[in-house]
Amino acid sequence: xxxxxxxxxxxxxxxxxxxxxxxxxxxxxxxxxxxxxxxxxxxxxxxxxxxxxxxxxxxxxxxxxxxxxxxxxxxxxxxxxxxxxxxxxxxxxxxxxxxxxxxxxxxxxxxxxxxxxxxxxxxxxxxxxxxxxxxxxxxxxxxxxxxxxxxxxxxxxxxxxxxxxxxxxxxxxxxxxxxxxxxxxxxxxxxxxxxxxxxxxxxxxxxxxxxxxxxxxxxxxxxxxxxxxxxxxxxxxxxxxxxxxxxxxxxxxxxxxxxxxxxxxxxxxxxxxxxxxxxxxxxxxxxxxxx
Numbered sequence: 001x002x003x004x005x006x007x008x009x010x011x012x013x014x015x016x017x018x019x020x021x022x023x024x025x026x027x028x029x030x031x032x033x034x035x036x037x038x039x040x041x042x043x044x045x046x047x048x049x050x051x052x053x054x055x056x057x058x059x060x061x062x063x064x065x066x067x068x069x070x071x072x073x074x075x076x077x078x079x080x081x082x083x084x085x086x087x088x089x090x091x092x093x094x095x096x097x098x099x100x101x102x103x104x105x106x107x108x109x110x111x112x113x114x115x116x117x118x119x120x121x122x123x124x125x126x127x128x129x130x131x132x133x134x135x136x137x138x139x140x141x142x143x144x145x146x147x148x149x150x151x152x153x154x155x156x157x158x159x160x161x162x163x164x165x166x167x168x169x170x171x172x173x174x175x176x177x178x179x180x181x182x183x184x185x186x187x188x189x190x191x192x193x194x195x196x197x198x199x200x201x202x203x204x205x206x207x208x209x210x211x212x213x214x215x216x217x218x219x220x221x222x223x224x225x226x227x228x229x230x231x232x233x234x235x236x237x238x239x240x241x242x243x244x245x246x247x248x249x250x251x252x253x254x255x256x257x258x259x260x261x262x263x264x265x266x267x268x269x270x271x272x273x274x275x276x277x278x279x280x281x282x283x284x285x286x287x288x289x290x291x
Contacts, residue, residue: 006092014087015101018070019063025273029186030062030153031055032279033179036286037160037172040236044290050163053116054156057109064105065132065152071098072136073203080197106133113163121162128155143209146191150183151176171235178228185221185253186275188214189260192268215261222253222278229282238289245285252278 006014020026034054038046070077070088077089087093106129113125131152138145154176158168184206191198191207192214198205210217226246233242252274259271 014092018067018087018093018098018101019105020066021063025276026066027059027062028276029183029279030156031058032276032283033154033175033182034058034156034160035283036175036179036279037154037157038164039283039286039290040175040232041161041164041172044287046160047164050116050160053112054160054163057112058156060105060109060112061128061132064102064109065135067098067102067105068133069136071095071102073139076201076203079201080194082194082197102133116163118163118166120166120168121159124155124159124162124168128152128159131155139203139205141204143204144184144206145204146184146187146206147180149187150180153183154179171232174228174235175232178225178232181221181225181228182275182278185218185225185256186272186278188218188221189256189268189272189275192260192263193265193272215257215263218260219253219257222250222256226250226253233289238286240289241291242285242289245281245283245288248281248285249278252281 016022038051038054042050070086073083074088074095077083077086083089088095088098110122110125110129113121131148135145135148135152138148142148157176157179158172161168161172188206188210191205195205195207199208206217207214226249229246229249230243232238233246256271256274259267259274
């Protein structure tokens with residue numbers, strides 16, 4: 001017997017799970033670098049219309065990225081304990097339906113920025129959409145796909161500068177690089193949870209690539225991210241309050257070492273979720289320094 005068709009309420013619930021709206025950590029990890037870019041490019045006084053557009057765009061593009069990710073991994077997810085019950089993996093949502101949903105979400109995100117009438121911003125948004133759509137497939141051939149994720153998650157930084165100043169200065173790219181190293185750190189913690197399953201199904205992750213040096217690599221990436229953020233502060237002559245934020249973020253990273261050093265999957269996942277506070281600490285320092 002074929003399963004009964006979903007009611008509208010059930011279908012909306014499955015869409016929510018497919019877009020990970022029930023798990024907001026991904027939205028937060030995408031929102032923090034976006035806010036970094038908005039506050040620095042706006043010199044502490046960002047255009048609130050631009051802020052609103054970008055934050056709604058964060059939710060839409062993260063949701064679209066999750067749908068595309070699950071579509072790309074639809075043959076792998078049923079074999080991973082943590083992902084086997086996702087809507088696509090479990091067959092509760094049709095593949096074509098998922099693609100239509102992803103396309104609608106991406107289109108809405110693009111339509112959001114058109115009223116800003118900024119050609120550079122629109123061009124960068126197209127690049128950002130490509131990065132978000134292609135990231136899930138990098139796990140087939142990139143040794144460290146988390147680096148690609150960091151660029152995709154941080155691409156709102158150059159977009160923020162384009163929106164506020166009409167140009168993308170070198171400091172924006174350094175900030176993007178800082179976000180890339182942060183993403184490698186937190187997503188390696190995430191990948192350490194699924195390492196055994198990922199090895200079996202042949203997906204490449206930084207946790208597999210780093211091997212027994214995974215904990216060291218995570219901490220080095222935190223350090224590189226903080227060093228680049230410190231350079232940004234020096235380059236922009238930010239108030240000392242900014243560096244207090246970086247010190248707090250370093251404390252968060254140190255706490256993560258205590259969680260991941262035993263490589264226990266549950267503790268690694270706790271460390272991943274706790275990265276919200278790393279991004280928040282950096283942002284708090286920026287706000288205080290530019291106040």
